[in-house]
Amino acid sequence: MTELLNAIYDANDFRNTGYALIDKLAMHLQKKTQRQVINFISPNELLAFWQNDWAEQPQEVMPFFEQIIQQSISLHHPQYMGHQVVPPAPLTALADLLAAFLNNGSAVYEMGQASSAIEKLVAEIFCKAIGYSQEADGLLTSGGTLANLTALLCARQAKATEVWEEGNTKDLAIMVSEEAHYCVDRAARIMGLGTEGIIKVHVDEQFRMRTDLLASFYQEAEKKGKKVIAVVGSACSTSTGSYDDLEAIAQFCQKYDFWFHIDGAHGGAVIFTSKYKHLVKGMEKADSIAIDCHKMLMTPALTTALLFKNGGNSYQTFMQKAQYLWTDAEEREWYNYSKRTFECTKLMMSMKFYALIRTYGIQALEDFVTTLYDLGKTFAQIIQSNPHFELAIEPMANIVCFRLLKKGYSDEKLNQLNADIRREIVEKGEFYIVQTKLKDKLYLRTTLMNPFTTEVGLEKLLAYIEKIGNEYS
Ligand SMILES: Cc1ncc(COP(=O)(O)O)c(C=O)c1O
Numbered sequence: 001m002t003e004l005l006n007a008i009y010d011a012n013d014f015r016n017t018g019y020a021l022i023d024k025l026a027m028h029l030q031k032k033t034q035r036q037v038i039n040f041i042s043p044n045e046l047l048a049f050w051q052n053d054w055a056e057q058p059q060e061v062m063p064f065f066e067q068i069i070q071q072s073i074s075l076h077h078p079q080y081m082g083h084q085v086v087p088p089a090p091l092t093a094l095a096d097l098l099a100a101f102l103n104n105g106s107a108v109y110e111m112g113q114a115s116s117a118i119e120k121l122v123a124e125i126f127c128k129a130i131g132y133s134q135e136a137d138g139l140l141t142s143g144g145t146l147a148n149l150t151a152l153l154c155a156r157q158a159k160a161t162e163v164w165e166e167g168n169t170k171d172l173a174i175m176v177s178e179e180a181h182y183c184v185d186r187a188a189r190i191m192g193l194g195t196e197g198i199i200k201v202h203v204d205e206q207f208r209m210r211t212d213l214l215a216s217f218y219q220e221a222e223k224k225g226k227k228v229i230a231v232v233g234s235a236c237s238t239s240t241g242s243y244d245d246l247e248a249i250a251q252f253c254q255k256y257d258f259w260f261h262i263d264g265a266h267g268g269a270v271i272f273t274s275k276y277k278h279l280v281k282g283m284e285k286a287d288s289i290a291i292d293c294h295k296m297l298m299t300p301a302l303t304t305a306l307l308f309k310n311g312g313n314s315y316q317t318f319m320q321k322a323q324y325l326w327t328d329a330e331e332r333e334w335y336n337y338s339k340r341t342f343e344c345t346k347l348m349m350s351m352k353f354y355a356l357i358r359t360y361g362i363q364a365l366e367d368f369v370t371t372l373y374d375l376g377k378t379f380a381q382i383i384q385s386n387p388h389f390e391l392a393i394e395p396m397a398n399i400v401c402f403r404l405l406k407k408g409y410s411d412e413k414l415n416q417l418n419a420d421i422r423r424e425i426v427e428k429g430e431f432y433i434v435q436t437k438l439k440d441k442l443y444l445r446t447t448l449m450n451p452f453t454t455e456v457g458l459e460k461l462l463a464y465i466e467k468i469g470n471e472y473s
Helices: 003-008 011-030 043-053 061-071 090-102 113-130 144-159 182-190 211-223 246-256 267-272 311-315 350-360 363-384 411-428 455-472
Strands: 137-141 172-177 198-201 227-234 259-263 288-292 304-308 389-391 399-404 434-438 441-447
Touching (some): 011 090, 090 350, 113 304, 113 350, 137 144, 137 311, 144 172, 144 259, 144 311, 182 198, 211 227, 227 246, 304 311, 363 389, 363 399, 363 455, 399 411, 399 455, 411 434, 411 441, 411 455
Parallel strands (some): 172 227, 259 288
Antiparallel strands (some): 137 304, 288 304, 434 441
């Protein structure tokens, strides 16, 4: 062992640096409102900063940690209302540290005993909340994107089994709403389905899939020689937080024997609430469901639950042999998760979510989701009572889209004005919101991810937008 390696693994150094870092993060949380949400720096400027930082000589670590905090968007700030990434519960970050330190990457059971057993338990907790029967099972994977791809591969294995061996996917197709997250389109293309194999069903005024069109779109596809294998429902969609009619999709899938997958990356979390669970009525009829813990379930990225109505299906997705890991590739061993996930080495992700619910109960999830969905409704009312703003649609979730209006402005001019406002908001850094285009109109978009956000804060945001809007007119 060299002197350097001895120093790197020194327990006292670890302890002291660890305490100092936790102190910094606790201060960051405590004084969250005393700094900007984002200190926007252009990509090239920041790259130059770090190129300049690299001295090829050892440097102290604490100033580095401090810089990272300064240059990071502050998700715990009450005026952070942009994308769907959660300010993690501090306890889950500690669990993440434990996971990183132990680094029990669970490709096989013995390399991640605790996290594998807890992963099974976490899947059971999700399955129960969904209303699945005892046959159900699931796994955790690295993000909604990967979970959706995994589910669609499983659908292909169930409905077009020959493809794994023969590799021919040219006639296969999936059906999905035109408002679904882009990762579903990407997954289908990765699977070789191509543009023709992704049948995008139109949406209604609330941006929900027009389930009344499913049959005619399917017949059209059939005429073109397409073999539909799956329908993907959104619960909810990304841009507007709209929940598709899952009951109607389930019925359609049952009639034609299609796989029914739900992308519940954002809104599947309502399964843990009594007030909003009705939004996913019919969910238990889906063959597979993806739910991100790093969106509405207070857990650091990435942690996604992928649940299967028939747990046995999850073993069919991948048929690889890996002699160095498993003695029998065909054997259904729940505890060897790499048989069922993309990941070989995998983070100990189950611990983060389990640490939260074990310490605070499922009530923590109920409180979080309900508080933020309620806040979405309150914000919509505030917008509607202000004649200078237009609400895009009545929100079903905590995603609220709206735009500033100006007398005499065309939609084109309003698009430019609202885009300018959004850019200026990000550059000034007092608030963080995003934008989206709905039917060619540009809307400001907020996802209320933060339990620290208040009604007063939302009124302040509108006043701030109006002020910037006036400067641009
Ligand atoms: C509905 C939906 N599905 C999937 C994703 C992708 O999830 P991830 O970022 O965890 O890969 C998102 C992300 O915003 C989403 O909103």
